[in-house]
Amino acid sequence: MKAVLATDLSAASEATIENETCLECLGRIGIDEMHLVTVVPSNVHGGMPGIDFEKRRRRSISNYERVIERAGFDVETHVVRGTPHRRIRGIAETIGATMTVVGSRGKSPLENRVIGSTARNLSRTTETPLLVNRVERGTDDPAVVRQHLFQRMLHATDFSENAERAFEAFSYLRHATREASLVHVETPKDPGLPKDDDPESRLADLAAQLEEWGIETRTAVRRGDPADEILAAEDEYDPTTILVGSRGHSRLRRLLLGSVSEDLVARANGNVLLVPPA
Template identity: 85%
Template sequence: MKAVLATDLSAASEATIENETCLECLGRIGIEEIHLVTVVPSNVHAGMPGMDFEKRRKNALGRYRRVIEGAGFDVETHVVRGTPHRRINGIAETIGASLTIVGSRGKSPLENRVIGSTARNLSRTAVTPLLVNRIERETDEPAVVRKHLFQRVLYATDFSKNADQAFEAFSYLRHATQEVTLVHVETPKDPGLSDDDPRDRLTALAARLEEWDIETRTDVRRGDPAEEILAAEAEYDPTTILVGTRGHSRLRRLLLGSVSEDLVARANGNVMLIPPNRSV
């Protein structure tokens, strides 16, 4: 499996790349080849006085490459120009990546309405599963918040087709996962949804995980999906929240305040998003 690891060469990105435990987790789920990608903004030109961004970025990627190769991965580097999330998605699709990884410090509640960061844009547009690796906020020398990326997973489902597809990610995550909390949030139902008891459906999913000797628990909540998923994160302290990027409601997925974007902005730990119509 191949992964794209996007970096802006910031301290937050460096924390993601240089954490040995995070790299070990990627190896456990089957990642063998990592493509390091950094994007030079379109409005920055090589001829600008005192600025050679391509050269500086190539030198930095060379250091990162040695770290990742030392962890046992094959590595390719890409310095490209353009809009970050578009170029990252383009490279991921071109190489047939199974995963895109980006570090993010997240945003304060006041800033959640501002859509513009690479992580937030990728949460809308990713063409592969996207792992947002949470980095410490408000520190000059940040570290990753959860070193064991997939050790404890909180899987949130509305039983949509995309949510079912997100669950299938356990086919490879299970090699690094010890505990899973399965959460469903009851909301006013969209037309055509099943009347099956959500507890029974979560229990059936839990049984599949237990066949892999993964410890499971189930939790059915009522209220706003994003708020309740974040409340479950606070209660169970997972290392990663796993969720599909599209649900049943066509209206909800058109709103800027979608569940997946809220989680990327506000979750304390890592968030893994599975887009629709893709398989690994």
């Protein structure tokens, strides 16, 4: 399996790459080939202070390449120019990546806005499962907030086709997952399930699948705003990663689910794994 690891070569991204537990977790779920990507923004050009920016990035990325190779991965590096989220997405689609990994914080306030924008735009447009790897904020030496990326999963589902596709990610996550919390949020804004369809029973069916794989599972039906309730469940259950479908197929549904996933990317304490429609 292949993964794209996107980096702006900031301290935060360095923390993500150099954390051996993070790399071990990716290896545990079957990733064996890593494509390390850094994008030189298209507005950096001759005559600007960053004229040699591309050369510096090529030198810097070689250090990251060695770290990943030592962890046992085949590595290919890509230093490209353009709009970050578009180039990252394009490379992921071209190589047939199973997952794209991006840090959620840059080193400086300006870089924080840039990497934040990249993560948000990827969450809206990615065709590949996107892991937003949370790193500590407000520190000069950031570290990965959740070292064991997939050990305790929180899966939020509305039982839609896209949510079912997100649940299917457990087929490979199960090799690193020990605990799972399955949550459905009922909301007045959503017509919800048919009257004869019981969300607790549907959650129980999903839990049974996970327990067959030896994953200890709890279920909960909550009521309220989806993003708020998912984040409240994160506070209660302390997962290492939230797993959620990123959007639906219709334009309206994409907007509604997209707003929830963007809220999770922006506000979650830990990592977020977004799975787009097929």
